[in-house]
Amino acid sequence: AIPQDGLVKTNMEKLTFYSLSSPEKLDRIGEYLFQKASRDIYRRRHGFVIIAMEAMEQLLVACHSQTLNLFVESFLKMVQKLLESTDPQLQILATQSFVRFANIEEDTPSYHRRYDFFVSKFSAMCHSNHIDKPTRDSIRLAGIQGLQGVIRKTVSDDLVENIWEAQHMDKIVPSLLYNMQTA
Incomplete structure (x- = not known):
């Protein structure tokens, strides 16, 4: 193949x-x-x-x-x-x-599913400093879309950890603000 x-x-x-x-x-x-x-x-x-x-x-x-x-x-x-x-x-x-x-x-329901890794990784992608500007922009956009996906998935599921807790918001909010500032 x-x-x-x-x-x-x-x-x-x-x-x-x-x-x-x-x-x-x-x-x-x-x-x-x-x-x-x-x-x-x-x-x-x-x-x-x-x-x-x-x-x-x-x-x-x-x-x-x-x-x-x-x-x-x-x-x-x-x-x-x-x-x-x-x-x-x-x-x-x-x-x-x-x-x-x-x-x-x-x-x-997904009792044991955790999204900590995804919040951290997508937030890190939002701060990408890749050398190539188009690639950097694509990675940052993907990070924002990933965070949006995590929020969408966790908000509708009461059994999953609360995405609005400080440990998650401390990563999500700065990542979004950073991209708003540099845009």
């Missing part, structure tokens, strides 16, 4: 069908995609990382079931892994995926 071909539609349709007919396997599928993408990140095969992320996003949108929570954990681990990368392209990809995830209404 070559990454330029992108996600093979028929294979993705088969995987989606399998996931819908056997939702208990979603956690294994998510973990497999995460492991595969982790190897590809390490080997700097970004084309395959993008394909794996796209596959996870499509499964996330297609599969609304009680077992989605297990898959979401793998999805968020994947987003976190991409955000930890030093490659701006992967950080922006991760942010876009997180924002799409934030727009999905979940059927089941």
Whole structure:
């Protein structure tokens, strides 16, 4: 397979069908995609990382079931892994995926999900000082969009930590003000 071909539609349709007919396997599928993408990140095969992320996003949108929570954990681990990368392209990809995830209404509550890492990382992205101005602006914009996604996801879920607490606001507010000042 070559990454330029992108996600093979028929294979993705088969995987989606399998996931819908056997939702208990979603956690294994998510973990497999995460492991595969982790190897590809390490080997700097970004084309395959993008394909794996796209596959996870499509499964996330297609599969609304009680077992989605297990898959979401793998999805968020994947987003976190991409955000930890030093490659701006992967950080922006991760942010876009997180924002799409934030727009999905979940059927089941997420008792143990924490967004501390995402608040910290997106806030840090808002303060990017990348050498290339267009890249810096893209990273900062992605940071703002990521923060918006975290807020959207946590405000609607009473079981998740309170995003309005000082520990989070002390990161979010300065990041937004910084970008308003430099814009």
